[in-house]
Amino acid sequence: MNLDELNKVALAMVAPGRGILAADESSGTIKKRFDAIGVESTEDVRRDYREMLFRSGDGMKHISGVILYDETIWQKGKDGTPLVDIIKKAGAIPGIKVDEGSKPLPNCPGEVVTIGLDKLADRLPKYYAQGARFAKWRAVIDIGAGIPTHTCIYANAHALARYAALCQAAQIVPIVEPEVLMDGGHDIERCFKVTEWVLKETFQQLYHNRVALEGMVLKPNMIVPGKKSGSKASVEEVAARSVKILKACVPAAVPGIAFLSGGQSDEEATAHLDAMNRIGNLPWALTFSYGRALQHAPQTTWRGKSENVAAAQRAFSHRAKMNGLAAMGQWKADLEKKAA
Ligand code: 13P
Secondary structure (H helix, E strand, O other): OOHHHHHHHHHHHOOOOOEEEEEOOOHHHHHHHHHHOOOOOOHHHHHHHHHHHHOOHHHHHHEEEEEEOHHHHOOEOOOOOEHHHHHHHOOOEEEEEOOOOEEEOOOOOOOEEEOOOOOHHHHHHHHHHOOOOEEEEEEEEOOEOOEOOHHHHHHHHHHHHHHHHHHHHOOOEEEEEEEEOOOOOOOHHHHHHHHHHHHHHHHHHHHHOOOOHHHOEEOOOOOOOOHHHOOOOOHHHHHHHHHHHHHHHOOOOOOEEEEOOOOOOHHHHHHHHHHHHHHOOOOOEEEEEEOHHHHHHHHHHHOOOHHHHHHHHHHHHHHHHHHHHHOOOOOOHHHHHHHO
16 A cells, blocks of 8 residues: 555545535446436436536636446447546546445344445456546445444444445545435434444544544535424534544644535535634544535426526536635635625
8 A cells, every 4th residue: 555645546535625526326326316306317327417517618727536336437429438437537536436335234123234245355446547536435324213322333334344444445535424314303402412422433443444534525414403303403513523523533634524414504514614624733634525415406497308407507617616715714605606
């Protein structure tokens, strides 16, 4: 393992004013997104849609890396250029989602564990050869009555650490993503406590598996009340609580933290990131690794129609720019209104 090189890639992924585009929806998830805008999900349409984002010009200036799904990393654009080359030409680093989804965790009703470790050591060199310099593995922790259990948190943290160690051995920067879901009816305090538990266990497992923290990026949830709780937290409270828990759990050796959006609205995800960066004096870079909060606007503008491509690219570029500003604590709400 060349740790200097891993560290350089990790730092580039969280470079000032730039963040990550999560375009790694599984075939099932992208079908759901396309169903919502009345678009049929075929291999060619998925390719065209993602190529449209990667060719959005201005927007890509704020994108440091793109997380791809296995299908996409091997695809070529309409003119025959490999999509990874289009991404590199735009100045971004190609990355790859390597987990294989989740399965129910035995004896733990309502909980899942992420799978995909078995052949990972053989798969990683192929992705490296295809241009991937970082990878992603997502663990999912749900909050509800009697959950999460220690069994679920331990099993998922252990798998994340095994994955991260395998990535570094293959000279690939692991994005370590332990996501505490915001779907439940819990309050913000419970999100705070569960996230603390999950992060503590994750970094313990990373240590036991000898993962070099300088060569990874953390992708956590923000601290927010559950969607079904009906309660709302102010932007300042979300930012203060998120920074507080990260400071308590994430060593300063980690180069950067790139948040998931998790179902927040586009503007909430931007405002929260901005407020965190305005707190300042942080030991790591704080940026975005958004899926929905970057793609919702272009998807609803595009709706599968070629005449909407330019407008969809503008919608994507706008969100990328807003989040790029938020990653520096320089976003302002009236920039959204001006664009509208
Ligand atoms: P969202 O920003 O839509 O939560 O997706 C980010 C991601 O990559 C989840 O694994």
